[in-house]
Amino acid sequence: MVRVxxxxxxxxxxxxxxxxxxxxxxxxxxxxxxxxxxxxxxxGIIIAFIRFHRIPVISQLLAVMVEIVRGSxxxxxxxxxxxxxxxxxxxxxxxxxxxxxxSITATAYLSEVxxxxxxxxxxxxxxxxxxxxxxxxQKSFLIVLPQIVKTTMPxxxxxxxxxxxxxxxxxxxxMVEIVRTSRQIMQLTLSPFTAFSIVSxxxxxxxxxxxxxxxxLEGRQ
Amino acid sequence: xxNMRIVSLYLPDFFEALLETLKVAALSGIFALIxxxxxxxxxxxKSKFAIIPVGIYTxxxxxxxxxxxxxxxxxxxxxxxxxxxxxxxxxIAFSLNSGAYISEIVRGGLSSMDKGQAEASRALGLSWAQTxxxxxxxxxxxxxxxxxxxxxxxxxxxxxxxxxxxxxxxTYTARKIAARTYxxxxxxxxxxxxxxxxxxxxALLSRLVDRKKRSSSDIRRWFGFRKVI
Amino acid sequence: MEPVVRIRGLHKSFGKLQVLKNIDLDVFExxxxxxxxxxxxxxxxxxxxxxxxxxxHDGSIEVLGKGIKESHGNLSFVRKNSGMVFQHFNLFPxxxxxxxxxxxxxxxxxxxxxxxxxxxxxLLDQVGLTDKYDAFPGQLSGGQKQRVAIARxxxxxxxxxxxxxxxxxxxxxxxxxxLDVMINLARDxxxxxxxxxxxxxxxxxxxxIGFLDDGKIIExxxxxEFFTNPRNDRTKEFLSKIx
Numbered sequence: 001m002v003r004v005x006x007x008x009x010x011x012x013x014x015x016x017x018x019x020x021x022x023x024x025x026x027x028x029x030x031x032x033x034x035x036x037x038x039x040x041x042x043x044g045i046i047i048a049f050i051r052f053h054r055i056p057v058i059s060q061l062l063a064v065m066v067e068i069v070r071g072s073x074x075x076x077x078x079x080x081x082x083x084x085x086x087x088x089x090x091x092x093x094x095x096x097x098x099x100x101x102x103s104i105t106a107t108a109y110l111s112e113v114x115x116x117x118x119x120x121x122x123x124x125x126x127x128x129x130x131x132x133x134x135x136x137x138q139k140s141f142l143i144v145l146p147q148i149v150k151t152t153m154p155x156x157x158x159x160x161x162x163x164x165x166x167x168x169x170x171x172x173x174x175m176v177e178i179v180r181t182s183r184q185i186m187q188l189t190l191s192p193f194t195a196f197s198i199v200s201x202x203x204x205x206x207x208x209x210x211x212x213x214x215x216x217l218e219g220r221q
Numbered sequence: 222x223x224n225m226r227i228v229s230l231y232l233p234d235f236f237e238a239l240l241e242t243l244k245v246a247a248l249s250g251i252f253a254l255i256x257x258x259x260x261x262x263x264x265x266x267k268s269k270f271a272i273i274p275v276g277i278y279t280x281x282x283x284x285x286x287x288x289x290x291x292x293x294x295x296x297x298x299x300x301x302x303x304x305x306x307x308x309x310x311x312x313i314a315f316s317l318n319s320g321a322y323i324s325e326i327v328r329g330g331l332s333s334m335d336k337g338q339a340e341a342s343r344a345l346g347l348s349w350a351q352t353x354x355x356x357x358x359x360x361x362x363x364x365x366x367x368x369x370x371x372x373x374x375x376x377x378x379x380x381x382x383x384x385x386x387x388x389x390x391x392t393y394t395a396r397k398i399a400a401r402t403y404x405x406x407x408x409x410x411x412x413x414x415x416x417x418x419x420x421x422x423x424a425l426l427s428r429l430v431d432r433k434k435r436s437s438s439d440i441r442r443w444f445g446f447r448k449v450i
Numbered sequence: 451m452e453p454v455v456r457i458r459g460l461h462k463s464f465g466k467l468q469v470l471k472n473i474d475l476d477v478f479e480x481x482x483x484x485x486x487x488x489x490x491x492x493x494x495x496x497x498x499x500x501x502x503x504x505x506x507h508d509g510s511i512e513v514l515g516k517g518i519k520e521s522h523g524n525l526s527f528v529r530k531n532s533g534m535v536f537q538h539f540n541l542f543p544x545x546x547x548x549x550x551x552x553x554x555x556x557x558x559x560x561x562x563x564x565x566x567x568x569x570x571x572x573l574l575d576q577v578g579l580t581d582k583y584d585a586f587p588g589q590l591s592g593g594q595k596q597r598v599a600i601a602r603x604x605x606x607x608x609x610x611x612x613x614x615x616x617x618x619x620x621x622x623x624x625x626x627x628x629l630d631v632m633i634n635l636a637r638d639x640x641x642x643x644x645x646x647x648x649x650x651x652x653x654x655x656x657x658x659i660g661f662l663d664d665g666k667i668i669e670x671x672x673x674x675e676f677f678t679n680p681r682n683d684r685t686k687e688f689l690s691k692i693x
Contacts, residue, residue, distance in 0.1 A: 067417070071378075071416060072420075074381070075392055076395060076409060079395065161283075165287070172288075172385060183292065192296035193297050196292055196296070200284075200289060204281065204285060207285070208280055208283075337539075338540060340540060344503060344532075345602070345606060346529040347554060351558070359544050360543065363544065
């Protein structure tokens with residue numbers, strides 16, 4: 001957070017080296033995704049179904065938890081987890097904090113996506129499935145879920161993009177990923193535009209196609 | 222559950238920080254609205270000179286993290302000779318960020334506008350600018366009020382990143398007090414409740430707006446549009 | 451006498467589809483011309499070219515002596531001096547009825563507000579909506595909305611009134627109130643071009659009828675001749691189907 005000051009030694013890091021260092025660091029950002037998104041989708045669906053069926057006590061509890069997560073800035077949740085958990089005996093490193101907070105956040109937002117998808121479903125679908133004699137799980141997995149996934153795909157992709165961008169915030173509790181690395185580079189080379197431009201390109205390469213996909217999916221509906 | 226003594230001791234600090242958060246959000250929000258409206262209107266032009274820059278701007282903002290954009294402004298602009306305070310950097314970054322999202326909302330509102338409105342207006346002899354100002358934009362803003370409120374809710378959460386620039390808003394203050402008191406549950410709990418409170422208020426407002434829009438054909442109550450003339 | 455509207459060699463295509471083919475048309479002062487024909491014949495398109503709500507490719511349109519394609523100034527002049535009434539009314543929902551009527555005079559003609567509102571009240575009285583000055587479009591019936599739309603167009607003191615299927619979106623019981631207003635306008639000598647299916651109305655009020663089919667003016671004759679002795683076969687076919 002300290003601006004570059006007089007007397008700092010300028011190091012010239014060639015562009016290719018900057019790109020490779022930042023590229024490697026970006027892998028740390030992407031490393032979060034499989035687990036975080038997997039958990040997010042899995043738990044998100046479960047929470048959505050529970051809340052949709054209004055199972056007493058659990059639904060309300062989950063509702064409160066989801067809303068608190070959705071209503072709080074990502075950074076403050078990260079700080080809260082990172083600084084508060086040691087007091088109850090859990091020491092988390094930066095990466096672990098990242099995994100935990102990103103998973104919680106993704107789950108909360110995705111549960112809302114799936115829940116609104118459920119509520120928007122045509123009742124006739126449920127009825128037809130039941131009339132055919134399907135039990136609850138057959139109905140949910142064969143009929144409801146596939147359709148919800150299709151209609152909420154744009155939002156799901158949107159959430160993936162959000163998660164990718166949020167990984168940058170984990171840098172603020174010390175994790176070595178692309179944004180933190182770029183600041184280190186910037187402090188040595190004294191050229192912020194180069195460093196941050198490379199970072200931007202990496203993010204754009206991953207996020208922009210996803211955004212295009214999301215828009216196209218939305219258009220098709 | 223929470224140590225109320227500590228809470229009450231630092232409550233004034235938290236409220237001051239809350240005010241700072243709201244100040245940053247309000248200022249950024251106003252600029253973002255202006256930027257978003259201009260860019261949104263531009264995006265409806267047919268010319269390549271409008272569509273391409275708008276596309277680059279919104280594409281960049283939406284594809285890159287706010288943190289990176291913040292660093293770009295804070296560390297990058299001084300290189301071009303422009304010296305900014307942390308507060309100014311934050312406002313610029315948040316305004317540009319939110320502005321892009323607002324422009325998308327405005328664009329959606331404009332494209333779902335009934336073409337007949339513009340036609341009637343032009344047939345009456347009103348210029349393009351008058352048509353926009355008197356007929357189209359007032360109706361568009363009424364339509365997009367709810368998404369705009371949601372966008373403001375996101376902006377409030379985004380202001381937490383101002384903590385990175387040592388701006389004494391809610392998240393920064395939470396950390397500061399947590400470090401001072403060694404009581405993180407209270408130090409982070411109160412700010413989180415405050416954020417949540419704002420979030421709830423805005424969500425309820427949004428729902429209220431939706432309900433009013435659906436039931437009311439008496440639009441006069443909304444903006445007192447007698448003043449249009 | 452100079453025609454109010456003079457069209458020569460008008461061509462218009464939507465992409466590959468040619469919608470208007472070599473249209474020639476003269477409309478003189480106090481003419482009431484009704485354009486009829488099958489759907490898709492190009493009637494509305496022709497009307498909308500006259501005040502450039504549609505752009506045309508070849509040909510020329512002169513309104514009140516000004517060629518509308520030639521300059522933006524001419525187009526502004528034409529729009530200020532012609533009025534259009536739309537099938538779906540297109541009233542401005544966010545302002546009251548009287549504001550709808552007074553808006554254009556105030557902002558386009560720079561009429562002082564008091565005068566504009568006074569004129570607006572008079573026009574609304576004329577179309578039979580004295581008690582609706584402060585109502586909002588959302589509170590009005592279709593027939594009432596269309597009458598406001600007519601008043602709004604008249605507020606600009608046009609020399610020419612264009613009607614694009616003015617009663618097609620109305621429930622049957624409301625058609626009469628709008629047609630009555632239009633009849634009065636015609637009797638007062640307004641130059642009117644009306645795209646409509648209401649042949650009974652045409653018979654009463656028009657002095658010329660134009661029949662369009664497939665982008666061409668098949669027949670353009672004085673009213674009596676059109677109904678009693680149409681020249682073209684397609685016209686006869688069309689008339690036999692609707693009368």
